[in-house]
Amino acid sequence: MRVWRSGAALALFSSFACASDSRFTFQPAQTVIARDIADIHNWIMLIIAVIFVTVFGVMFYAIFKHRRSLGHQAKPFHENTIVEILWTLIPALILIGMAWPAAKVVLAQKDTHDATLTIKATGYQWFWGYDYLDSGFSFKSKLKTPRSQIENYNSPGEPKDEKYLLDVDEPVVVPVNTKVRILTTSNDVIHSWVIPAFGVRQDAIPGFIRDTWFKAEKEGVFRGQCSELCGRDHGYMPIVVKVVSQNEYKDWVSKRQAAAKAAADDPNKNWTKDELIARGQKVYESNCVACHKADGKGGGPFPALAGSKIATGPAEAHIHIVLTGKNAMPSWAGLTDTEIAAVISYERNSFGNHDGDFVLPKTVKAARK
Amino acid sequence: MNAATKALHPGESVGEQVHGHTHDHAHDDAHHGAQEGWRRWVYATNHKDIGTLYLWFSFAMFLVGGVMALGIRAELFQPGLQFWQPEFFNQLTTLHGVIMVFGAIMPAFTGLANWMLPLMIGAPDMAFARMNNWSFWLLPPAAALLLISLFVPGGAAAGGWTLYPPLSIQAGMGMDFAIFAIHLLGISSIMGSINIVTTILNMRAPGMTLLKMPMFAWTMLVTAYLLIAVAPVLAGAVTMLLTDRHFGTHFFKAAGGGDPILFQHIFWIFGHPEVYIMALPAFGVVSQILPTFARKPLFGYVSMVYAVCAIGILSFMVWGHHMFAVGFPATAQLFFMFMTMLIAVPTGVKVFNWIATMWQGEMTFETPMLFAIGFLCLFTIGGFSGLVLALAPVDIALHATYYVVGHFHYVLVAGALFSLFGAAYYWLPKWTGYMYSEFWGKVHFWWSMIAFNITFFPMHFLGLAGMPRRIPDYPLQFTTFNSMASVGAFLFGTAQILFLINVIRTIRGGVGPAPARPWDGGHTLEWEVASPAPHHTWETPPDEATVVAGLRLQGLEHS
Amino acid sequence: MNVENGVHDAHYFVPAPSRWPIVGSIALFCMAMGAAFAMNSVGAGKWLLIAGFAILLWMIVGWFGDVIKEAQAGDYGLQVDHSLRWGMSWFIFSEVMFFAAFFGALFYTRVISVPEIGYFSDTHDLLWSSFQAVWPAATGPKVDAYTAMEAFGLPAINTAILLTSGATLTWAHWGLVEGRRGQLKLGLAITVLLGCLFLTFQAIEYHHAWTEMGLNLGSGAYGATFFMLTGFHGMHVLVGTIMLSTMLGRALKGHFTKEHHFGFEAAAWYWHFVDVVWLILFVFVYWL
Numbered sequence A: 001m002r003v004w005r006s007g008a009a010l011a012l013f014s015s016f017a018c019a020s021d022s023r024f025t026f027q028p029a030q031t032v033i034a035r036d037i038a039d040i041h042n043w044i045m046l047i048i049a050v051i052f053v054t055v056f057g058v059m060f061y062a063i064f065k066h067r068r069s070l071g072h073q074a075k076p077f078h079e080n081t082i083v084e085i086l087w088t089l090i091p092a093l094i095l096i097g098m099a100w101p102a103a104k105v106v107l108a109q110k111d112t113h114d115a116t117l118t119i120k121a122t123g124y125q126w127f128w129g130y131d132y133l134d135s136g137f138s139f140k141s142k143l144k145t146p147r148s149q150i151e152n153y154n155s156p157g158e159p160k161d162e163k164y165l166l167d168v169d170e171p172v173v174v175p176v177n178t179k180v181r182i183l184t185t186s187n188d189v190i191h192s193w194v195i196p197a198f199g200v201r202q203d204a205i206p207g208f209i210r211d212t213w214f215k216a217e218k219e220g221v222f223r224g225q226c227s228e229l230c231g232r233d234h235g236y237m238p239i240v241v242k243v244v245s246q247n248e249y250k251d252w253v254s255k256r257q258a259a260a261k262a263a264a265d266d267p268n269k270n271w272t273k274d275e276l277i278a279r280g281q282k283v284y285e286s287n288c289v290a291c292h293k294a295d296g297k298g299g300g301p302f303p304a305l306a307g308s309k310i311a312t313g314p315a316e317a318h319i320h321i322v323l324t325g326k327n328a329m330p331s332w333a334g335l336t337d338t339e340i341a342a343v344i345s346y347e348r349n350s351f352g353n354h355d356g357d358f359v360l361p362k363t364v365k366a367a368r369k
Numbered sequence B: 001m002n003a004a005t006k007a008l009h010p011g012e013s014v015g016e017q018v019h020g021h022t023h024d025h026a027h028d029d030a031h032h033g034a035q036e037g038w039r040r041w042v043y044a045t046n047h048k049d050i051g052t053l054y055l056w057f058s059f060a061m062f063l064v065g066g067v068m069a070l071g072i073r074a075e076l077f078q079p080g081l082q083f084w085q086p087e088f089f090n091q092l093t094t095l096h097g098v099i100m101v102f103g104a105i106m107p108a109f110t111g112l113a114n115w116m117l118p119l120m121i122g123a124p125d126m127a128f129a130r131m132n133n134w135s136f137w138l139l140p141p142a143a144a145l146l147l148i149s150l151f152v153p154g155g156a157a158a159g160g161w162t163l164y165p166p167l168s169i170q171a172g173m174g175m176d177f178a179i180f181a182i183h184l185l186g187i188s189s190i191m192g193s194i195n196i197v198t199t200i201l202n203m204r205a206p207g208m209t210l211l212k213m214p215m216f217a218w219t220m221l222v223t224a225y226l227l228i229a230v231a232p233v234l235a236g237a238v239t240m241l242l243t244d245r246h247f248g249t250h251f252f253k254a255a256g257g258g259d260p261i262l263f264q265h266i267f268w269i270f271g272h273p274e275v276y277i278m279a280l281p282a283f284g285v286v287s288q289i290l291p292t293f294a295r296k297p298l299f300g301y302v303s304m305v306y307a308v309c310a311i312g313i314l315s316f317m318v319w320g321h322h323m324f325a326v327g328f329p330a331t332a333q334l335f336f337m338f339m340t341m342l343i344a345v346p347t348g349v350k351v352f353n354w355i356a357t358m359w360q361g362e363m364t365f366e367t368p369m370l371f372a373i374g375f376l377c378l379f380t381i382g383g384f385s386g387l388v389l390a391l392a393p394v395d396i397a398l399h400a401t402y403y404v405v406g407h408f409h410y411v412l413v414a415g416a417l418f419s420l421f422g423a424a425y426y427w428l429p430k431w432t433g434y435m436y437s438e439f440w441g442k443v444h445f446w447w448s449m450i451a452f453n454i455t456f457f458p459m460h461f462l463g464l465a466g467m468p469r470r471i472p473d474y475p476l477q478f479t480t481f482n483s484m485a486s487v488g489a490f491l492f493g494t495a496q497i498l499f500l501i502n503v504i505r506t507i508r509g510g511v512g513p514a515p516a517r518p519w520d521g522g523h524t525l526e527w528e529v530a531s532p533a534p535h536h537t538w539e540t541p542p543d544e545a546t547v548v549a550g551l552r553l554q555g556l557e558h559s
Numbered sequence C: 001m002n003v004e005n006g007v008h009d010a011h012y013f014v015p016a017p018s019r020w021p022i023v024g025s026i027a028l029f030c031m032a033m034g035a036a037f038a039m040n041s042v043g044a045g046k047w048l049l050i051a052g053f054a055i056l057l058w059m060i061v062g063w064f065g066d067v068i069k070e071a072q073a074g075d076y077g078l079q080v081d082h083s084l085r086w087g088m089s090w091f092i093f094s095e096v097m098f099f100a101a102f103f104g105a106l107f108y109t110r111v112i113s114v115p116e117i118g119y120f121s122d123t124h125d126l127l128w129s130s131f132q133a134v135w136p137a138a139t140g141p142k143v144d145a146y147t148a149m150e151a152f153g154l155p156a157i158n159t160a161i162l163l164t165s166g167a168t169l170t171w172a173h174w175g176l177v178e179g180r181r182g183q184l185k186l187g188l189a190i191t192v193l194l195g196c197l198f199l200t201f202q203a204i205e206y207h208h209a210w211t212e213m214g215l216n217l218g219s220g221a222y223g224a225t226f227f228m229l230t231g232f233h234g235m236h237v238l239v240g241t242i243m244l245s246t247m248l249g250r251a252l253k254g255h256f257t258k259e260h261h262f263g264f265e266a267a268a269w270y271w272h273f274v275d276v277v278w279l280i281l282f283v284f285v286y287w288l
């Protein structure tokens, strides 16, 4: 018994002692909501600790004193209406004391009105896409950690970065002290958009739009991870938000807008086969390698594209499966016509596939019906 | 009965039949059932044999699920992918959850109910003995489906035990195996529960009114009721999943007006009562053990009954607390938060009653008592972390993190599982006729207690710091606690081998024969029969005097 | 022993060891495996499914045969009778909950998800802006056109049929308790016929929906809930009809006494339950 008690005391004590270390508790709050959450949590923990110590103090007193080995005799009472009413009512009152402040925070969390900036976050298997609805550009945000750091099956692998699994190629950029509304949705399965330091978590549900908001108080980089099981690489789709000053934000937006214009594929461009294949390789590397692998040989449940019936058969079937998906193969309808045409052309002329043909964006466009 | 008597009474009224047949029936019933070899188990209609089958099955499933848990913990010992491909890791998580819930914990309680309920309420057997056999024998095929699914193309279901679409719509054939396994498990649960409810309502000994039956019977009654209510709901949910997968329906697809969230609603209308299905019987077991070793009647019997019923009712109104992050309107968020917090009141009543039962007792600390006390402390911690999650704003920070994993292993492992160990030690003398080794029992307890906390306490820290659940790999700042949890898990697993050995040695003679009443504080009816309990008991109900004497000692009969 | 109230009958009937349960488990195992394979186009699946179903039928016939034998032999005392009543009631409760899941899906899609996709909401504006929700005609943005089922045609006739069958069944029950065996048999026979008629009409309705109205399982939330609810209900009518036919067969053989006929009552309870489900269905699926 004694061992257990001191163990519990130690655990309790250490949890308070380490309260400032963010390995033990919440990450430092960057928004009002996150601070509210931490406050409620501390308040609840305090009440709970008091109840726990009181209730189990009584129990351990009984365990030490009312035992047969000390010759204690049982007193066979087994009812006491007043006590029973009290220990029903008092907890109920305590609960009200907990629920009241929490209810206020619920209302604040849900109030997404009057946001200055609206960003749509779309979950994909397995990365995030962001649309800056007010500024008209969008980009994808993917894990930057290389596979060579992740896969340690045969060797310890490369040394892991400090931001292992938490770094993306293109973070979301938002201005400081601005109410930002995040709309979440998904292209395939349910994901969840999370930034712990902002006290924000919102599931991204395919076919529906949900929203949440935050107003970051400090510049800096804040990180979260997808938190709804979304398949194979659920652990590998971080969310990174970079909070910058208003001016920096403006610069960034205009640069983005210009780049978007430049990068947009001209729908009327006449693509040559080689151009398409070169473009397709990029699309492949950023979307398809996770499953079908760089050599197109697949692995596990993911079929090889090298020599596959579809990738060497009629192009229609190939376009169809990429557009609509099948079982664990996601639908890639979210890519542009050009991207799809390119990646298909690439697949049909790589990994030892020599179809010789290629697919033009307009064919894809037609296939979308 | 011979053909002549049969022919004599083709259409007699029931009352007369009872007179006419009593004697040759008694003869009949006493002797069938004593079959030898495999038939005894495969064709079993005896509640004790079926109970034994359930208990062994559930322990085997516990080992299987436990090995999967060790697979999870091994991968999570360090960041990076060491052993499994991520998709296999997800299969491990999913099967671990499904097997532990449906294969280990639930059948263990049904097995206990089978073994003990007829003994405790003075019934000759379960109400529907043949159906009882079917309830059990549907479990091995279901387990087989789950295990076979590991080897089909695409592997086993990997969408988590909650099977949320669209992920589970995407999955391969393994998901269909899981769906059908759940159908079989559901049928089994419904039949088992109908048996339990009917036995309790219809077959109690004379003098044992509902408000005088052992608390374990009460908790099983409410549990069985919950299960009959929600197992069909789960069956409906997975059926919709199946048709969405293969027959083009749009229940969970926005393109046809459906909604993935619909599945979550239906699942949790099943799922939350389900967690109480795993908790209430544990409450019942603890309510039997504590009075026995405190040598005092259970404090506040009637309020305990009310509390169990209140939990039974409230558990249908809180499902939304699993869905705080899906984007409910504020009103729903508040409603589910308040209702969930309310459950702390009846649960608190139970905790306080248990402590009052120990207060001024004459306690001894045999292994069952240790597990009951361990249960009490750790379940309460799990309940408190549940309460933290119940606060919707805080859940926004903690949902789908390891905090939740910590919460539910406190209530499931230190709750349901510890109570099962307590029950096993408590009734082993009655089952086997021998005493188990108290020393090794205590070692099992302390080892489990310490290893359990090493495994699962750090998970709260991980969750607070933001580590998502269901990931095979994690950022570096989570390493320390994960390594700790993994070490703890292997230690905890090792302790369970001690339990297995102790049980087997008890069956083989233990530390000596057990008396009919091994615990001097036990006053329920099972202690009135010999140890080991004969194959047939209470063929004639216990006489009222015996029943009343026992009730008086339990503080349930006055004057 | 306390025979007066019967509840403390000293010798509760406990059946002998039986092979039927394990046969049933094998049957369901084969069916599950078979169905899983068949749905994923694995060749042997269909045959495994059929074999499992055949074993299941064998089990049902054998098991219920045993039960009927025991009942006829007078093995079931009053207390067993009470158990059977409790058992059947709780079974029907579980069935109610099964249907509740599908009704829940119907209400949820109608009241929550279809309007959200179809009217003002961020979901509508950003993702499905070209779609206008109308229940039942267009329940999803990506659903082929179909016509919804009209309530006051065949469905209304079917409602009348089921209601009548409930009455004829009760009439048969009166015959049984008052010793008029002819009335029992006639009532049962009519009920069974009405059950068959209902099923025939439903088959016609389904055929019409599938071939002429473009209404099928893929017709959005409406089609899904429509076919799943009416389909499961139809399956229950089928089972009920088979139960009642069995009871008719037993009645013809001279089974059942005025006091002791729980088999009949159980089938009747089941039938009334199926009847009530239909009424709710008629209101919420066809009419409103």
Ligand code: HEA
Binding pocket: A051, A055, A090, A091, A092, A094, A095, B162, B275, B276, B278, B279, B321, B322, B340, B341, B343, B344, B347, B348, B349, B351, B379, B380, B381, B382, B383, B384, B385, B386, B387, B389, B390, B391, B395, B398, B399, B400, B404, B407, B408, B411, B412, B415, B416
């Ligand atoms: C045996 C199983 C069991 C039990 C009993 C409970 C009990 C409770 N659970 Fe738990 N829960 C699970 C099993 C269980 N849970 C599982 C498996 C999951 C995860 C599922 C998944 O996603 O995979 C889960 C998840 C879960 C969530 C969702 C978390 C998330 O995913 O975001 C929430 C949120 O509200 C919650 C709350 C509660 C509460 C409030 C209780 C209460 O019943 C607890 C009540 C008890 C006490 C409070 C302690 C004793 C009381 C006193 C001593 C009285 C005095 C106290 C006060 C006045 C404060 N649980």
Ligand code: HEA
Binding pocket: B062, B063, B064, B065, B066, B067, B069, B070, B072, B073, B093, B094, B096, B097, B098, B100, B101, B105, B159, B160, B161, B162, B405, B409, B412, B413, B417, B455, B469, B470, B471, B485, B489, B490, B491, B492, B493, B494, B496, B497
């Ligand atoms: C109902 C009961 C139950 C029980 C008893 C357990 C028991 C354990 N659980 Fe689990 N768990 C769940 C129910 C349960 N769990 C559920 C519902 C989930 C959610 C699933 C989901 O997300 O979908 C989950 C998820 C879950 C996770 C999260 C996985 C993830 O998110 O990816 C983890 C991680 O550590 C875990 C660990 C453990 C451990 C270490 C044990 C241990 O207690 C197990 C101990 C037992 C043994 C180890 C076996 C016995 C010993 C041997 C066979 C001998 C061999 C051993 C050695 C040589 C050491 N469980």
Ligand code: CUA
Binding pocket: A123, A124, A126, A190, A191, A192, A226, A227, A228, A229, A230, A231, A233, A234, A235, A237
């Ligand atoms: Cu995306 Cu998990």
Ligand SMILES: [Cu+2]
Binding pocket: B271, B272, B275, B318, B319, B321, B322
């Ligand atoms: Cu819950």
